[in-house]
Amino acid sequence: MMQRSDLKSRWVVLVLTAVILAGSYFNYDGPAALKAPLQETLHLSDTQYNLLYSVYSFPNIVLPLFGGLLVDRCGTKASLILFVSTIVLGQGIFAAGVALRRYDIALVGRTVFGMGGESLTVVQTTIQAVWFQGKEMAFAMGLGLTVARLGSVINDWVMPAIYQSGVPGLLPPLEPASALSFGFFITLLSLGCALALLLLEVRTDRFLAAQHKREQAQPLLHDTAAGAEAVVEHMSLADIQHFSASYWLLTVSCVVVYATILPFNNVAAGVIMGKYGVSLEVADRLMSIPYLIAACINPFMGTAVDLLGYRAVMLTAGAAALAAVHLSLAWTMVPVVLPLVAMGLSYSAYAAAIWPSIALVVDGRAMGTAFGLTTAVQNGGMASMPIAVGTLRDTTGSYQAVEIFFACVAMVGVAVGVALNVVNHRAGGGLNRVAKRRDALEKKLEAVIREDLEADSQSR
């Protein structure tokens, strides 16, 4: 039966989903690019400024799970429009709050933005998984992540520039709300792409339904259907208990390994300055190396995964390399560029393997819930990591203990990866096989069954 992944329009879907997420990542990092002007304009302490990020993160320890359930129950189309509209609304409220010099309104804006932001990642990943299943899934997810991360990088350049010069005739200079209003226009661009995607999905539904009808009209498929209607079961929270051991191991791996990458970025400048004695400006530039490297090579890592498989091996190797990176930052004085480049490579390898793996170990109707649950648990890890890191740094007075801690967490990721390889091997080793080959095998099997049924119906 023809599927979405057989259609050429999947490449349009890839572009649209990538731009949608880039709009979200662009605005997530908005406060960081405008830290000083925001603190000055709204008279914010460091704690109040950090709260702009905490109110984004904390609800997301739970929300993406329900976001994912919504994706499975109501479909990707409705969920996509809902989550993109939520980030538009959130960014609008945030910009208005800053324009009105109302910190409370700004906080409400960031909270609403967060309610859409992470669930948007879930629906975006689900859409890519559906459109690229058995095809170039890891490449598509890698390219999507690259574009999204570019959204963060562009934000770092564009926001301060708009703050300085405004937009002639439209937005006044030296006003943080101007830059944030520009961010609001970017969310409108995401909404435009979401609407275009909605149209494409509706047309695709019609096309595939017509195609399906035509296939059912063939005598063979009358036989297989035997007059029975396909039952579409709806996903419920209780169905989570049926997720496989591989899924749970992937989720634990995602929490621990991501906890050694993204939260490291928050303290990277401090680690580099403390250890190598460079200025804040130099440390800021150096700390962008891992994300830049990852952004450049994500699509290639994705292609490697699509062509070779070895997902479980790759995510275990990624965790091991991250442990080595953190140990070298704790105990050696190698030029700092080396561990930072190695971190970018390992992050990219890990990300290329983990997200497509989740799509492979769950049933299609549970995909949104599975991505949602993993994202929710992952956010739990990322919300608690800064607290652990801050406490370690305050009690020991140095970043060495922090780096050893990061390395230990990465080693837990290695142990989970080894367990995943064993469990998955016992279950047939699907994670380490090439998805295309699985697809081909399934098609071969389908053809054999089809031939059998045809022979059967002729002999009757």
Ligand SMILES: NCCCC[C@H](NC(=O)[C@@H](N)CC(=O)O)C(=O)O
């Ligand atoms: N299509 C996969 C998208 C996930 C990419 C991943 N993002 C996350 O894990 C987010 N849930 C958390 C975050 O962005 O902070 C990434 O590697 O950025």
